[in-house]
Amino acid sequence: MAKSDWWKKSVVYQVYPRSYQDSNNDGIGDLPGLTSRLEYIKKLGADVIWLNPIYKSPDKDNGYDISDYRNIQDAYGTMSDFDEMLKKAHSLGLKIMMDLVVNHTSDQHKWFQESKKSKDNPYRDYYIWRDPVDGHEPNNWGSYFNGSTWKFDETTGQYYLHLFAEGQPDLNWENPKVRDEVWSVMKFWLDKGVDGFRMDVINLISKPAGLPDGPKADDERYADVGKAVADGHRLNEFLQEMNQKVLSKYDVMTVGEMPDSTPQDAIEYTGLDSNELNMVFQFDHVNLSPNKDIRLGKWNDEPVKLVELKKSLSKWENELDGKGWNSLYWNNHDQPRAVSRFATDDPKYRVRAAKMLGTTLQMMQGTPYVYEGEELGMTNVHYTKLSQYEDLESLNAYKEFVDDEEIVDKDSMLSYLADRTRDNARTPMQWDDSENAGFTKGKPWFELNPNYTEINAKASLDDKDSVFYYYQKLIDLRHHSDLIVYGNYEVLDIDDKEVFAYKRHYKGQTLLVISNFTDKELSRDYGQNDGELLIGNYNDDKETNLRAYESKVYLIR
Numbered sequence: 001m002a003k004s005d006w007w008k009k010s011v012v013y014q015v016y017p018r019s020y021q022d023s024n025n026d027g028i029g030d031l032p033g034l035t036s037r038l039e040y041i042k043k044l045g046a047d048v049i050w051l052n053p054i055y056k057s058p059d060k061d062n063g064y065d066i067s068d069y070r071n072i073q074d075a076y077g078t079m080s081d082f083d084e085m086l087k088k089a090h091s092l093g094l095k096i097m098m099d100l101v102v103n104h105t106s107d108q109h110k111w112f113q114e115s116k117k118s119k120d121n122p123y124r125d126y127y128i129w130r131d132p133v134d135g136h137e138p139n140n141w142g143s144y145f146n147g148s149t150w151k152f153d154e155t156t157g158q159y160y161l162h163l164f165a166e167g168q169p170d171l172n173w174e175n176p177k178v179r180d181e182v183w184s185v186m187k188f189w190l191d192k193g194v195d196g197f198r199m200d201v202i203n204l205i206s207k208p209a210g211l212p213d214g215p216k217a218d219d220e221r222y223a224d225v226g227k228a229v230a231d232g233h234r235l236n237e238f239l240q241e242m243n244q245k246v247l248s249k250y251d252v253m254t255v256g257e258m259p260d261s262t263p264q265d266a267i268e269y270t271g272l273d274s275n276e277l278n279m280v281f282q283f284d285h286v287n288l289s290p291n292k293d294i295r296l297g298k299w300n301d302e303p304v305k306l307v308e309l310k311k312s313l314s315k316w317e318n319e320l321d322g323k324g325w326n327s328l329y330w331n332n333h334d335q336p337r338a339v340s341r342f343a344t345d346d347p348k349y350r351v352r353a354a355k356m357l358g359t360t361l362q363m364m365q366g367t368p369y370v371y372e373g374e375e376l377g378m379t380n381v382h383y384t385k386l387s388q389y390e391d392l393e394s395l396n397a398y399k400e401f402v403d404d405e406e407i408v409d410k411d412s413m414l415s416y417l418a419d420r421t422r423d424n425a426r427t428p429m430q431w432d433d434s435e436n437a438g439f440t441k442g443k444p445w446f447e448l449n450p451n452y453t454e455i456n457a458k459a460s461l462d463d464k465d466s467v468f469y470y471y472q473k474l475i476d477l478r479h480h481s482d483l484i485v486y487g488n489y490e491v492l493d494i495d496d497k498e499v500f501a502y503k504r505h506y507k508g509q510t511l512l513v514i515s516n517f518t519d520k521e522l523s524r525d526y527g528q529n530d531g532e533l534l535i536g537n538y539n540d541d542k543e544t545n546l547r548a549y550e551s552k553v554y555l556i557r
């Protein structure tokens, strides 16, 4: 069917339903809650909502362990609540993009329950089962959530593969029946009228033939499974089949989450003739500043160096230009809060810094994603005790690195968790300064960030200088500018450790974007005197002068 590139001109707003709005006071966000907040999202100016999983799930990984793809999790409401949400979103001109989690299911899914019964069960081959090797796991892969990727099952004396938690067995995409099941799930939702899919860890679905050991250092217990599995040899083929059998029949938007992908991979999947996906979520910039001890991976508390950040984002901008399409994001439900991670949440600068980050990212080429609360400048929660955490990735990491292997002391690990935990993103949305921030009148499933009395949507909507209205203006600028959507990208002074400046060029016009990533007063001249100021986070313009976290955008004709 004929397709337009509306997804290139769109801005996506991500909703983590569990933490967005509770409607029935059980402390858990839900679909009617979201429905009641759609006008707010519309007011911001977003075009598409990406909804994290709302399907039936035992919730071991907050919905990323699905036990029934065609039904709604009780806590989130009913299918008719979903239909109503979709209808209202569409009536407001908002599109809904669903999360498609098909690298794995829950161990409670009917397919897995059958699969584990016996070696000759018709569903056996829906998952990846292997005999022990010398009484051990079949290979040396380590799970994303710590420990081995293999779990022994007594009933049949074999191991099953789980790249994530034990409760998330990997589907066997080599089996054509599995692929047909997935196409049918996709059609079920597309025929309801949803507008696209964000595909969870989709570049992990094709496992290497023979499942060989991955490379690992002597002091590492397990091999990095991402390196061993990502971008497998049949991935293109599977995605093309998905396109041919499903996606090509609908005018929808797709974004594939792809840990460990390179720009070259992304061009393959999102390239103009590839017939696979519209864009991918790459991880390079969010994986910056890992721990020096590679065994600890992402767990660290060092800030990102601006030059590295510029190099990373610029590489993706340059390499995909004209060949693929970027997605632009600072944070999501798996990442700490943008303002805390990439700038500062010091109350003195928070609002300016949040606007500065928004400007820097949203003026790039690609489709911007705003994570719930980012438009308020919501911050990390800064936990100090292990008991405050909820996320299984964080808890497993603490257990493995502090309790079991003793490779890091307790205080350092608590500091790393505070900086990087996914829980930072998952504290409930801050709507107002009433009890529980207007998120629920019950007991919230997860403690709120106590700063909600200051940082909340109501305060933002009442303040014309808020991050909210600034984001609204950024989005509006994009909606009215082909230069912002299509222009190509040129980074300026890449080795400047304090300022992130770049230009965009399109049909003889130039956009100049300048952001001061420090709290110092600086001076830089990129020719902004000849430009017209389109937006800036100080109300007056001091041209070559850059104040703390100042960011400004000029049009040069």
Ligand code: GLC
Pocket: 061, 064, 065, 101, 164, 200, 201, 257, 333, 334
């Ligand atoms: C993705 C999701 C994350 C989840 C994991 C396993 O990375 O974004 O939240 O835990 O996949 O499904």
Ligand code: CA
Pocket: 022, 023, 024, 025, 026, 027, 028, 029, 030, 075
């Ligand atoms: Ca609820």
